[in-house]
Amino acid sequence: MMTTLDDLLWSYQSLIYGLGTNAILGLSMYAVLQLGQLSLGQAAFMGIGAYTGALLTLKLGLPFPLVLAAAAAAPALAALVIGGPTMKLSGVHLAIATIGLGEVLRVAYINTDAMGGALGLSGIPEKADFSIIFGLLAVILAGFILASRSKIGRACEAIREDEDAARVMGIDVSAYKMTALVISAALAGLAGALNAHFSSFIGPNEFAFETAVSILSFAILGGVTTPFGPVLGAFVLTALPELLRPLHDFRLVFNGLIIVLVVIFLPRGILGFRIRRTGKPPPC
Amino acid sequence: MLAQQLFNALVLGSVYALFALGFTLTFGVLRVINLLYGFYVAAGAFAALVAVQSLGLGLWAAGAFGVVTAGLVAVVCDFLVLTPLRRAKAPELSSLIVTLGGVLLMNSLMQIAFGAEVRRFPARLLSQDAIAIGPLLVAPIQLVIIATVFVLVAALFWFMERTRLGTAIRAVAERPDTAALMGVNVGLVVSGVSFLSAALSAAAGILIGLDFNAVHPYMGEPMMLRGFAIIVIGGLGDIRGALVAGLALGFLEVMTAGYLSSNLKEAVAFTALILGLWLRPNGLFGRASGKRA
Amino acid sequence: MNRRTVLAAAIVSAATALSGQAFAAEPVKVGAIECLTGLNAKYGTMIKPGFDLALDEINAKGGVLKGRPIELIYEDSASQKEQAINAAKKLIGRDHVVAILGPTLSSEMFAAGPVANERGIPIIGTSNTAKGITDIGEFVFRTSLPESDVLPVTLKKAQAKFGIKKVALLYSNDDSFTKSGFDVFKETLDKLGIEIATIETFSTKDTDFSAQLTKIKSLNVDALVVSALAEAGGGLVLQARQLGIPKTVPIIGGNGFNSPKIAEIAGDAAEGVISGSPWFIAKEGAQNQNFVDSFRKKYNMDPDQFAAQAYDTMYILAAAFDRAGEADSKKLRDALIKTENNGLLGPFKFGADRSPATAEGVVVTTIKGGKFTLLQ
Numbered sequence: 024m025m026t027t028l029d030d031l032l033w034s035y036q037s038l039i040y041g042l043g044t045n046a047i048l049g050l051s052m053y054a055v056l057q058l059g060q061l062s063l064g065q066a067a068f069m070g071i072g073a074y075t076g077a078l079l080t081l082k083l084g085l086p087f088p089l090v091l092a093a094a095a096a097a098p099a100l101a102a103l104v105i106g107g108p109t110m111k112l113s114g115v116h117l118a119i120a121t122i123g124l125g126e127v128l129r130v131a132y133i134n135t136d137a138m139g140g141a142l143g144l145s146g147i148p149e150k151a152d153f154s155i156i157f158g159l160l161a162v163i164l165a166g167f168i169l170a171s172r173s174k175i176g177r178a179c180e181a182i183r184e185d186e187d188a189a190r191v192m193g194i195d196v197s198a199y200k201m202t203a204l205v206i207s208a209a210l211a212g213l214a215g216a217l218n219a220h221f222s223s224f225i226g227p228n229e230f231a232f233e234t235a236v237s238i239l240s241f242a243i244l245g246g247v248t249t250p251f252g253p254v255l256g257a258f259v260l261t262a263l264p265e266l267l268r269p270l271h272d273f274r275l276v277f278n279g280l281i282i283v284l285v286v287i288f289l290p291r292g293i294l295g296f297r298i299r300r301t302g303k304p305p306p307c
Numbered sequence: 308m309l310a311q312q313l314f315n316a317l318v319l320g321s322v323y324a325l326f327a328l329g330f331t332l333t334f335g336v337l338r339v340i341n342l343l344y345g346f347y348v349a350a351g352a353f354a355a356l357v358a359v360q361s362l363g364l365g366l367w368a369a370g371a372f373g374v375v376t377a378g379l380v381a382v383v384c385d386f387l388v389l390t391p392l393r394r395a396k397a398p399e400l401s402s403l404i405v406t407l408g409g410v411l412l413m414n415s416l417m418q419i420a421f422g423a424e425v426r427r428f429p430a431r432l433l434s435q436d437a438i439a440i441g442p443l444l445v446a447p448i449q450l451v452i453i454a455t456v457f458v459l460v461a462a463l464f465w466f467m468e469r470t471r472l473g474t475a476i477r478a479v480a481e482r483p484d485t486a487a488l489m490g491v492n493v494g495l496v497v498s499g500v501s502f503l504s505a506a507l508s509a510a511a512g513i514l515i516g517l518d519f520n521a522v523h524p525y526m527g528e529p530m531m532l533r534g535f536a537i538i539v540i541g542g543l544g545d546i547r548g549a550l551v552a553g554l555a556l557g558f559l560e561v562m563t564a565g566y567l568s569s570n571l572k573e574a575v576a577f578t579a580l581i582l583g584l585w586l587r588p589n590g591l592f593g594r595a596s597g598k599r600a
Numbered sequence: 601m602n603r604r605t606v607l608a609a610a611i612v613s614a615a616t617a618l619s620g621q622a623f624a625a626e627p628v629k630v631g632a633i634e635c636l637t638g639l640n641a642k643y644g645t646m647i648k649p650g651f652d653l654a655l656d657e658i659n660a661k662g663g664v665l666k667g668r669p670i671e672l673i674y675e676d677s678a679s680q681k682e683q684a685i686n687a688a689k690k691l692i693g694r695d696h697v698v699a700i701l702g703p704t705l706s707s708e709m710f711a712a713g714p715v716a717n718e719r720g721i722p723i724i725g726t727s728n729t730a731k732g733i734t735d736i737g738e739f740v741f742r743t744s745l746p747e748s749d750v751l752p753v754t755l756k757k758a759q760a761k762f763g764i765k766k767v768a769l770l771y772s773n774d775d776s777f778t779k780s781g782f783d784v785f786k787e788t789l790d791k792l793g794i795e796i797a798t799i800e801t802f803s804t805k806d807t808d809f810s811a812q813l814t815k816i817k818s819l820n821v822d823a824l825v826v827s828a829l830a831e832a833g834g835g836l837v838l839q840a841r842q843l844g845i846p847k848t849v850p851i852i853g854g855n856g857f858n859s860p861k862i863a864e865i866a867g868d869a870a871e872g873v874i875s876g877s878p879w880f881i882a883k884e885g886a887q888n889q890n891f892v893d894s895f896r897k898k899y900n901m902d903p904d905q906f907a908a909q910a911y912d913t914m915y916i917l918a919a920a921f922d923r924a925g926e927a928d929s930k931k932l933r934d935a936l937i938k939t940e941n942n943g944l945l946g947p948f949k950f951g952a953d954r955s956p957a958t959a960e961g962v963v964v965t966t967i968k969g970g971k972f973t974l975l976q
Binding site: 030031032033034035036037038041129133134140141142143145146222223224226227228229264265268271272274275 | 732
């Protein structure tokens, strides 16, 4: 009896781990959406983290915590570099420029043999496990919740509503934007490295356009008014292809249909109804 | 060789421009990143294929059939999927996600209907032999592409400038609420734009299908990425910009592959995008919009 | 409470004992992970009928292990490696299969192979041709000939026949299979002393090669060597001839060119295209003829190399089961190493590295009249 239960859990293991790493990605998207910034570079940052982590483990055999730290730091540094120029962009321009980052990196990975080229990196040992992934997720989620209840949360809301007014009120908008971008990059990189260490294989085509849109949809589907939104969105969209497996050929049809229906009937996302944070009512 | 490469650039750029025109229209007027746009490429190609194989139509008739069918499909899809969101005044991003679901749904349905294998237009539709024109070797399909794009673009510009619906579209693109106040039937305009842009997309799909001799459900996806780059470089909603940027991208890609290294060809679009955003953030013809307090 | 538990236990043990009697007809469960939807569905949807045809034939003759039918459970990987991993885990953890066939793509095998290997479940790739597949572990097998076995045969023959001294080498650089093919081509060309005038790349999804081909035309090479999948390959051949690269400059392709799609897409331009394969549709022999006829009759389309390889692999698996004597994964693995088969791909057995031992059956083909024929 015990073996069957173990088997069952093991067979769902990748799915469960995937729920965790995708939730982290959803939160990385949330970080920039909080400021109203449509920066879609998460897939590219995820790729940087995944490759950094995989290469450090495969070539240098570094201990896992160190690998994770490096995998978070590398994309954060990249974010610092591209943060300046992208600050001037907004809306769709920012979105498309940041998607472009993923595509340019993809071409770079393909043409670099040291990174495996088109063959990618395989044989990555399985070092990520349930407690690491969900432990990190819990910590990150707690961080977001605390931040949203504090002055940081209020500043974010102000920036989201009206950037210029916020600036006039003394909020350092550029600093907030840059910090959000760096945090978003670090989280995405972390998720990428975790993913690499339970998928055993990464390839250059996994961190480009489709992934970027996928990560965006985690956040939008779940709703961006609370940190739980992107987590829920990630859970739903990751589990859906697996849950629909019995439908065989019609699997993707239903997958698409569900997304369409959810967005039409819940345009603010599944958890979007919580418009106001709990807190003291504003003074009259 | 230079002459031939320039001709190659013209052909490639024409297809890019055609695709980008419809894409920028959708974006400029409907204010939506419509991922279904890539699906209409395949929809048009398959419709034309069906017209040739089952209805026995010739090249131009089948092309027209494909284009019109895709346009109608788009009107229905966009209506079903985007109108409820517009009515609920949903955040812009929801449109992106809903079209993501939509494209997943439609591509899968298409695969179920037509199968995953690659199909081709029958060879009898168009001669495959190259024609020598001066130093150039030109395939008939390449001439068809250039001619078609030229005609369609001219028609589009005429339509936008000289007809009532075209003017209405431009009005809605500029200021939807004011246009509505001025008596413009916004619903009709939206449907018109859906039809038009999908028709352009379908035309691009049919031309690609003929040129490359392959039609399959996912054929529109590679164009989407380049499309993003082109419409941003050209200016969102700016059809002159889309035309110029499309041709320019074709030129850049061919020259890079022909004279630098073909390894870099894939990166050209987004490198051009980054340069474009740096040098001309409002598009090729954009006027700098001042920030109003 | 106690009496009920005892009764329940008694019923359970009785049922277990009785079910032992019904053991004889219990199906042997085998899993198959293939790309049935998504970008690479065209390969998975040819492999599946290959498996199914062989499966029906084998089960009709009584199955394996003295009368047990093989039950094949398909899972779709939708051309995505995460789904390939999930599929492997489902098949092993929930369906308790004894062996797995597939996955379709080399990149999927790199992801799912370790999963099966770790659990001691033999996994047999029928279409993976990249380098290093069987290095994943000792439960990983492949029946498809790696490019490193086929391409050198093709090039040597072409060189002998056409006196090739200088070539242009093209490949799609964003796919692990075509990149592997390129590596082999380059190495072999260097070994044969053939000059590579230029190396050009393109993307798997590209539809325009005019820039690269125009450049190549000006270099006056003796042949074009191409590592690409069928669609891009067909388009490339078509454009090459349209741009005026004459038929006296043959086009030599890798494994991706073994598909009838090349002739379909390129039409007349495909005449004279050369590739190598352990199987082609007009291969002589009653066995192949029967296969092709049955396939055509049942599925209303022509089989391709993927279907043929899948068909042979199913027979190899069945033979291995019989050799193993029971539906046990470890015994199956040991039996597979020793299994021999004479199938559509010619005489077959596994080498010590669990890839095919010989490339004896490889033939070099050329397209004549839209069909594959032997290159004389």
